Amino acid sequence: MIYSLIAIGIGILMLIMAVIAILNDKLSVAVIAAGVVSLFASVLFLLMAAPDVAMTEAAIGSGLSTLIFFYVLNKIKRQNA
Amino acid sequence: MKFKNIFVAFLVILLGWMLLTWSLELQSILLGVGISAVLSLLLCGSCTLFNEINLTPKAFAYSFWYLIVFLIELVKANIDVTRRVLSPSMPINPGIVKVETTLKSKMARLILANSITLTPGTFTIEINDDALYVHWIDVESDDVEGATKAIVSKFEKLLEVMYG
Amino acid sequence: MLRNFLIALVLASFGFIFLNLYNSYEPKTELTGIAAHYAENGASEVGAANLVTAVVVSYRSFDTLGEITILFLTAAIISFFLKLSNEDENKVIIHKGTSEILKTASQLLIPLIFLFGVYVFINGHLTPGGGFQGGAIIASGVVLAIMANPNMTINHTVIVWVESLSGVTVVIIGVLGIILGGGFLDSTLDGYGLGEFGTVFSAGTIPVIYSLVGLKVGAEISNILNKYQKSQKES
Amino acid sequence: METLELGKIGLLIGFLLVIVGFWGILQQKNIIKIIVSFTILNTGINLVMVALGYIKGRTAPIIDDSVEQLANHNVINAIVDPVPQALVLTAIVIGFGVTSLLLAYAMKLFRAKKTLEINQFNDLKW
Amino acid sequence: MDNIVIYIALVMLMVTLLAGLIRFVKGPSVVDKVVGFDSMTITSLVMIGVIAYLSNRAIYLDVAVVYGFLSFLGVIIVAKYIQGGL
Amino acid sequence: MGETIKLIGEIFLLIGSFSLMTAAVGLLRMPDVYNRVQTGTKASTLGALMSFVGLAMMSFDHWQETNWVGRFLVLVIFILLTNPVSSHVLMRAAYAMKIPLSKLTSVDKLKEDINNKVLEEPKDE
Structure with a gap:
């Protein structure tokens, strides 16, 4: 019961973040929002009794993917300037 | 070494x-x-982090004392922030002041900057040679000596013993 | 206009399918089939406390072998794509904004991060985590080092050697499984024993394989990130 | 309280994320935004798969003292399904590989045309 | 009602998450958005601790350490991107 | 004994989450980004710290079985090390981006010394 309430709260936050990621014009904000979606997904995985998956999502899905996105954005910014 | x-x-x-x-x-x-x-x-073959650390019993005792001072300051910081945030008029008077330190060891400077960041109302923005630029939420004195006395000195005299 | 209408149509049909799936979903109450077998016999057959690790490294270790091969291929393709010309290679770009505090803190943090990564993959059969997570944490430690000193160069030879050696060793252990155990990549070798359940040295060859996988994944991801970081030099 | 079951909530959030990701892929015209939408879709599918393996009131498939207390030494009644978790573990790592490949392509494309708008890449259009 | 204290704490954590979200949506500059992001991750770190306590599994806390480190790294990456030093 | 420790732990948890909420209110009310980072970091660091200490005390009954204390200690040390550093880097980036200080600001010594190559040349986003 208490788990379900936490899951509903986090799920609503995730959906709002996903919509921001798609609708926002600034690329950097979109990438950060996608990273937040992944981070909250890892809390949900933990709620659903999957700590291994939660750890992988936090480390790979959120952290390293966001890093690569920022490398590409930085490159684009540098070439535009 | x-x-x-x-x-x-x-x-x-x-x-x-x-x-x-x-x-x-x-x-x-x-x-x-x-x-x-x-x-x-x-x-750590090439790192210079622990060069100046003192491995004497006195330094050890001082680090415990430092921890206690730091925790007290941390709690004070929290009460201070709560008071400022929750009062309706928000009594803030922010500004960036310059303070000076005599510490040379890198580790000691890191600890000093982190302690300043976590203590009441002050926040390290930039550290350059012996000058620290501190964002102060309620500026009491904007000259270098007064600010140094208010912010840095209580940590510095302990850190000097720990990192010679 | 027509495009928006088509998009709405596609999304509505997907929504309809998902709604049907959601409505007809009956939550499980029991473990069935192969999952029940793993849950019942996993601890005695493989000796790993973490059943996910048991599935990944022992019951389905071919998948893992394929997965690290995919990562290796990805690293190879990316280094082919982002290859620099000779004049770009020697270019120096100015990196702004590294404060002294970040440099010092990274020197303090990096050993601790590496330690945590090693802890995660050595204890992969007891606690959550394993080779992939540990490797990713080690790669993040490398990233922190790059963030603190942007002009640092990673020694490419070391990465290649770590990667190849750990890959070859995994395959050799797999072949040992044919000779001493029940088949390729069998983690329960005869004469090696399963050890006491719940201690670090237990579960046959699982800790060894997962440590090697961790080193290999760490090297591969560091390689990918290194390529991306170097590609900033390209004009 | 049938509707408030955790497995169903996870499934619903996963499906909604998949739809949002699809919407982004179809509607956006910037390549980077499409890749961002792809990662969101990926997360949604992983959520669906893990939610399918969840069983109410059970704990993670890692056997230690607290699990054995929970089901008086009968592990099969205390843990959730480990197989979908193992599959998702693989899926996340491969998703990272795919994302990095896509981004490498995007960088190359940007270098070729100095733009990220997908309408400009019409060389192969007939 | 298993534990009233946990409920109150969870409500406060949810309020904090919501405030971080509002700062993320509203924030005029990117730095404001990152501050909101930082606040949200620290709050969910505490939430992972609460979940570990509720499930009575200490091993969930390993996830919290990874989570904390990766959010720290994320903030540093964005800050360096803003300054153009990546 | 166990009950008392558990009660103290619950009080700690409540204080911690209240501090986090204070940080959130500060995040919403403060006038410019520097003050937001200030209140946000300080209150959330202490909040997370106190919550973890409280949770460690609340799990007192299970200390024999698994390692609660060590993992909570690792978390606390980790937060104490990383949180000030990340917010310092963030604040520095904000200053380099030339986000204006609020009108309430009385003194800005850094601006006077900026020619002194203190911050590198700022670049807009």
Whole structure:
């Protein structure tokens, strides 16, 4: 019961973040929002009794993917300037 | 000097391993010693982090004292922030002031900057040679001496003993 | 206009399918089939406390072998794509904004991060985590080092050697499984024993394989990130 | 309280994330935004798969003292399904590989045309 | 009602998450958005601790350490991107 | 004994989450980004710290079985090390981006010394 309430709260936050990621014009904000979606997904995985998956999502899905996105954005910014 | 660096790093890593595994079985400790030795030789061969640390009992006692002072300041910081945030008029008077430090050791400067960041109303923005630029939420004195006395001095005299 | 209408149509049909799936979903109450077998016999057959690790490294270790091959291929393709010309290679770009505090803190943090990564993959059969997570944490430690000193160069030879050696060793252990155990990549070797359940040295060859996988994944991801970081030099 | 079951909530959030990701892929015209939408879709599918393996009131498939207390030494009644978790573990790592490949392509494309708008890449259009 | 204290704490954590979200949506500059992001991750770190306590599994806390480190790294990456030093 | 420790732990948890909420209110009310980072970091660091200490005390009954204390200690040390550093880097980036200080600001010594190559040349986003 208490788990379900936490899951509903986090799920609503995730959906709002996903919509921001798609609708926002600034690329950097979109990438950060996608990273937040992944981070909250890892809390949900933990709620659903999957700590291994939660750890992988936090480390790979959120952290390293966001890093690569920022490398590409930085490159684009540098070439535009 | 290099040996001291590696030795202190070895102790720190071994302590981390013991905290993580929390077991006193022989094989776990042996594995931890092996991993700590490899990591400290590999990563701390060239680092200068623990150069100036003092390995005397006095310094050890002072670090405990420092921890207590720091925790008290942390709680004070929190009460201060709560008061400012929750009062309707928000009594803030922010500004960026310059303070000076005499510390040379890198580790001591890191600890000093982090302590300033976590104590009431002050926040390190930039550190450059012996000058620290501090964002102060309620500026009491904007000249260098007064600000140094108010922000830095209580930590500095302890850190000077710990890092010679 | 027509495009928006088509998009709405596609999304509505997907929504309809998902709604049907959601409505007809009956939550499980029991473990069935192969999952029940793994849950019942995993601890005695493989000796790993973490059943996910048992599935990944022992029951389905071919998948893992394929997975690290895919990562290796990805690293190879990316280094082919982002290859620099000779004049770009020697270019120096100015990196702004590294404060002294970040440099010092990274020197303090990196050994601790590496230690945590090693802890995660050595204890992969007891606690959550394993080779992939540990490797990713080690790669993040490398990233922190790059963030603190942007002009640092990673020694490419070391990465290649670590990667190849750990890959070859995994395959050799797999072949040992044919000779001493029940088949390729069998983690329970005869004469090696399963060890006492719940201690670090248990579960046959699982800790060894997962440590090697961790080193290999760490090297591969560091390689990918290194390529991306170097590609900033390209004009 | 049938509707408030955790497995169903996870499934619903996963499906909604998949739809949002699809919407982004179809509607956006910037390549980077499409890749961002792809990662969101990926997360949604992983959520669906893990939610399918969840069983109410059970704990993670890692056997230690607390699990054995929970089901008086009968592990099969205390843990959730480990197989979908193992599959998702693989899926996340491969998703990272795919994302990095896509981004490498995007970088190359940007270098070729100095733009990220997908309408400009019409060389192969007939 | 298993534990009233946990409920109150969870409500406060949810309020904090919501405030971080509002700062993320509203924030005029990117730095404001990152501050909101930082606040949200620290709050969910505490939430992972609460979940571990509720499930009575200490091993969930390993996930919290990874989570904390990766959010720290994320903030540093964005800050360096803003300054153009990546 | 166990009950008392558990009660103290619950009080700690409540204080911690209240501090986090204070940080959130500060995040919403403060006038410019520097003050937001200030209140946000300080209150959330202490909040997370106190919550973890409280949770460690609340799990007192299970200390024999698994390692609660060590893992909570690792978390606390980790937060104490990383949180000030990340917010310092963030604040520095904000200053380099030339986000204006609020009108309430009385003194800005850094601006006077900026020619002194203190911050590198700022670049807009």
